[in-house]
Amino acid sequence: MSLLFYSVAAIAEIAGCFAFWMWLREGKPLWWIAPGIIALVIFASVLTRVDAAFAGRAFAAYGGVYIAASLVWLWVIEGIRPDRWDMVGAGMCVAGAMVILFAPR
Numbered sequence: 001m002s003l004l005f006y007s008v009a010a011i012a013e014i015a016g017c018f019a020f021w022m023w024l025r026e027g028k029p030l031w032w033i034a035p036g037i038i039a040l041v042i043f044a045s046v047l048t049r050v051d052a053a054f055a056g057r058a059f060a061a062y063g064g065v066y067i068a069a070s071l072v073w074l075w076v077i078e079g080i081r082p083d084r085w086d087m088v089g090a091g092m093c094v095a096g097a098m099v100i101l102f103a104p105r
Contacts, residue, residue: 002050002101006062009046010069016040018073057100064090064097 019036022028052058068090071082082090 002052002061003065005046005049006065007069009043009050009062010066011073012039012043012046013066014070014073016043018077061097061100064093064095064100067093 016036016039019032019039023030023032023036047058047062050058050062052061071086071090074080074086075082
């Protein structure tokens, strides 16, 4: 279930940050920040649902998922296909996240 929460959180965070990016960097109208704020509130709320005893560990594992989701966003939304180095880096990050999430404690 944690991977589902991480995935939803990543989509919400990326969408929220993208809205601000578009407003500040691409000159979109001020109203673009409204869905950005909503998406970031959803991100923070969903991330608290992760089954982890400590926030720091949950956030550390989330980092790998966020990186992989960012490359999917790059490809699907921005139309830029990640290169092999993007994929290698994301794979390393996801592997690290899996160690953090599933290591025996």
